[in-house]
Structure formats: C-alpha cells, structure tokens
Amino acid sequence: MASGRTGLLLINLGSPDAPTEEAVRRYLDEFLSDRRVVEIPPLIWQPILKLFVLRTRPKISAANYAKIWDRQANESPLKVITRAQAAALEGAFGADVVVDWAMRYGTPSIGERLERLRAAGCERIFAAPLYPQYAGATTGTVEDELARELGRQGWKPALHVLPPYYDHPAYIAALKVSLERQLAALDFVPEAVLLSFHGLPKRSVERGDPYERHCRETARLLRLACGRSEAEMPLAYQSRFGRAEWLQPYAEPLLAEMARGGTRRVAVLTPGFAADCIETLEEIAIGARETFRAAGGEEFAALTCLNASDEGVAMLQQLLGEFQDSAIR
Numbered sequence: 001m002a003s004g005r006t007g008l009l010l011i012n013l014g015s016p017d018a019p020t021e022e023a024v025r026r027y028l029d030e031f032l033s034d035r036r037v038v039e040i041p042p043l044i045w046q047p048i049l050k051l052f053v054l055r056t057r058p059k060i061s062a063a064n065y066a067k068i069w070d071r072q073a074n075e076s077p078l079k080v081i082t083r084a085q086a087a088a089l090e091g092a093f094g095a096d097v098v099v100d101w102a103m104r105y106g107t108p109s110i111g112e113r114l115e116r117l118r119a120a121g122c123e124r125i126f127a128a129p130l131y132p133q134y135a136g137a138t139t140g141t142v143e144d145e146l147a148r149e150l151g152r153q154g155w156k157p158a159l160h161v162l163p164p165y166y167d168h169p170a171y172i173a174a175l176k177v178s179l180e181r182q183l184a185a186l187d188f189v190p191e192a193v194l195l196s197f198h199g200l201p202k203r204s205v206e207r208g209d210p211y212e213r214h215c216r217e218t219a220r221l222l223r224l225a226c227g228r229s230e231a232e233m234p235l236a237y238q239s240r241f242g243r244a245e246w247l248q249p250y251a252e253p254l255l256a257e258m259a260r261g262g263t264r265r266v267a268v269l270t271p272g273f274a275a276d277c278i279e280t281l282e283e284i285a286i287g288a289r290e291t292f293r294a295a296g297g298e299e300f301a302a303l304t305c306l307n308a309s310d311e312g313v314a315m316l317q318q319l320l321g322e323f324q325d326s327a328i329r
C-alpha cells in the first residue's frame with residue numbers, strides 16, 4: 001500500500017438521494033437533528049421535528065428539489081457541482097495529493113470518504129468545508145464530524161481544516177470576474193445587484209457566531225472591488241426556516257420593496273454558496289423572480305455561483321495551495 005500521501009477533501013452540505021418525500025424526510029431528519037444546526041434543546045426540538053416538521057416539510061421540499069433535479073446525473077446540482085470541483089482539482093497539487101469530496105449530510109458521507117483516503121495511503125488530511133463565511137451550523141459541524149469520524153475509525157492522520165475565506169483576495173477577485181462576465185452577457189443592465197446570503201437565526205449571532213460579520217465583510221470588499229455603492233449592491237439573507245427571527249433584511253421582501261420603490265431590473269448574486277443548489281436554483285431563480293415580478297419588477301437575473309467555472313477552480317487552487325503550504329510538514 002502506498003503511504004505518506006495527502007488527502008484533500010472538499011465538503012459541502014449535502015442533499016437527499018432522490019427528489020421524493022421519503023428521501024427528503026430521511027435527509028431532513030439527519031440535517032435538522034444536528035444540534036449545531038438547530039440550537040434548541042433536543043427535548044423540546046425533537047418532538048416538534050418528528051411530529052410537525054417531518055410530516056409537512058418533506059412534501060414541499062421534494063416538490064422543490066424535483067424542479068431543479070439533475071435528471072441526467074440523477075443527483076442534486078449541489079452534488080454534481082461538488083464532484084466537478086473535485087475533478088477539476090485532481091492532479092493540481094501533484095500525484096501525492098488525492099482529491100475527493102464528501103457531503104456533511106446524506107451521501108457520500110465524510111466517514112466513507114475518510115476511509116477511502118486512508119485506504120489510498122493518506123497520512124495527512126486537508127479538509128475544505130466550502131463555506132466562505134464561517135457558521136457553527138456549517139463549518140463548525142463539519143469540524144465536529146471530522147473529529148468524530150476519525151475517533152470512531154481509530155485513525156490519527158494530521159488533520160487541517162481550511163479556515164473561512166470570506167475576505168481572501170482570491171475569493172473576492174473570483175466573485176468580481178464571475179459577476180462582471182455574467183452581467184456583460186445579460187440583455188439588460190440591472191439597476192442593482194443584490195448580494196443574497198443564506199440566513200441564520202439571529203440568536204446564533206447573539207451567542208457569538210461570526211457569520212453575519214463575515215457576510216458583511218464579503219459584501220463590503222466586493223463592492224469596493226467592483227466600485228459599487230451599498231444602494232447599488234445591497235446585502236440580504238434568504239432561506240429563513242421556522243418562526244424565529246433570522247438575520248435581516250430578508251431577501252424576498254427586500255426585492256418586493258425594491259420593485260415597489262421603482263427598481264425594474266435586478267440581478268442576484270449568491271456569494272456565500274460555493275455551488276448552485278436548491279437555495280439558489282429554486283428559492284432565488286424561481287421563487288424570488290416571481291416575487292420581484294409580482295411586485296412590479298420586470299427583468300430578473302439569477303447569477304450562477306462560482307461552481308467549477310475557470311475563475312472558481314483557479315480560486316480553489318490558490319486557496320488550497322496556500323493552505324497546504326501553510327501547514328507544518
């Protein structure tokens with residue numbers, strides 16, 4: 001068996017295995033039972049989850065997944081794109097660096113892919129949770145799972161986890177290139193480019209989560225790089241879940257307010273998502289478009305994420321190259 005190799009594991013959130021009620025229920029049960037995601041004591045949350053959420057939400061979510069499902073690959077776009085990102089990085093760091101990918105929830109699991117890297121002779125693991133902005137509900141839970149799985153497997157490789165990259169010059173530069181390329185291809189000029197980030201309960205931020213600060217800093221740096229004002233490039237949060245207050249302003253009400261205030265043409269960029277997924281392809285490209293139009297808006301462009309674009313892959317290569325160089329060997 002080869003040894004002394006390095007494993008580079010790209011990690012994103014995960015999706016159901018099929019756009020069906022049953023598969024979505026399994027996925028949501030795992031995802032929403034994670035105490036880093038829903039910070040309500042299990043004694044209170046589990047009955048709500050099992051008796052209400054898992055009886056109602058899977059049907060709605062499955063219908064939404066069905067709208068965006070990649071029928072050819074028979075997979076969610078999030079998985080298709082994450083696989084493509086890993087494939088594009090294969091060989092980029094030399095033959096001794098094995099590149100693989102995993103999902104925090106569902107398949108392929110972090111545990112399964114760690115086992116594969118071990119079998120390939122890796123003695124060092126560089127894990128890259130593909131979340132530019134840190135949140136306990138995303139990067140934090142990936143760190144927990146990596147540690148838990150290595151413990152369970154009784155394996156002790158050197159483990160390094162990519163820090164959040166919300167302010168990295170290569171990330172901001174890639175967003176700028178992607179934004180400008182996509183804007184130039186539109187047949188209209190948007191009056192505003194909305195920066196829409198996934199939301200988080202306000203309480204998590206009050207308890208110390210740096211997520212809101214990271215989102216604001218990404219937005220500030222991107223505006224600076226693009227020479228746009230806050231009015232031309234506002235920030236909002238999407239994907240609110242449940243009844244509690246989440247970070248504000250909420251994206252869809254803001255888009256409706258903009259349309260009612262006279263904005264006719266908008267583009268929406270989702271810089272917090274490394275890959276297009278249900279939140280960008282359904283909630284924004286379908287739902288938010290309808291909301292904006294119903295309120296009087298005319299032109300709406302949902303811009304793609306960095307995905308496996310040239311600029312997206314070049315950014316990952318730079319970030320991950322620096323990350324490996326910075327580790328003590």
Ligand SMILES: C=CC1=C(C)c2cc3[nH]c(cc4nc(cc5[nH]c(cc1n2)c(C)c5CCC(=O)O)C(CCC(=O)O)=C4C)c(C)c3C=C
Pocket residue numbers: 013014015016037038061076078131135137138198199200201211239241272273276277278279
């Ligand atoms: C309490 C609920 C949720 C928190 C907190 C949360 C944080 C959070 N999520 C992402 C990124 C993604 N979330 C995605 C889907 C998704 N998120 C929630 C709930 C919470 N997210 C749900 C219920 C779902 C499933 C979809 C649905 O039923 O509407 C996805 C996409 C997954 C896919 O398969 O396409 C991503 C990516 C971040 C970055 C974040 C915290 C900042």
Ligand SMILES: [Fe+2]
Pocket residue numbers: 198239
């Ligand atoms: Fe989410």
Ligand SMILES: [Fe+2]
Pocket residue numbers: 239240278279283
């Ligand atoms: Fe959503």
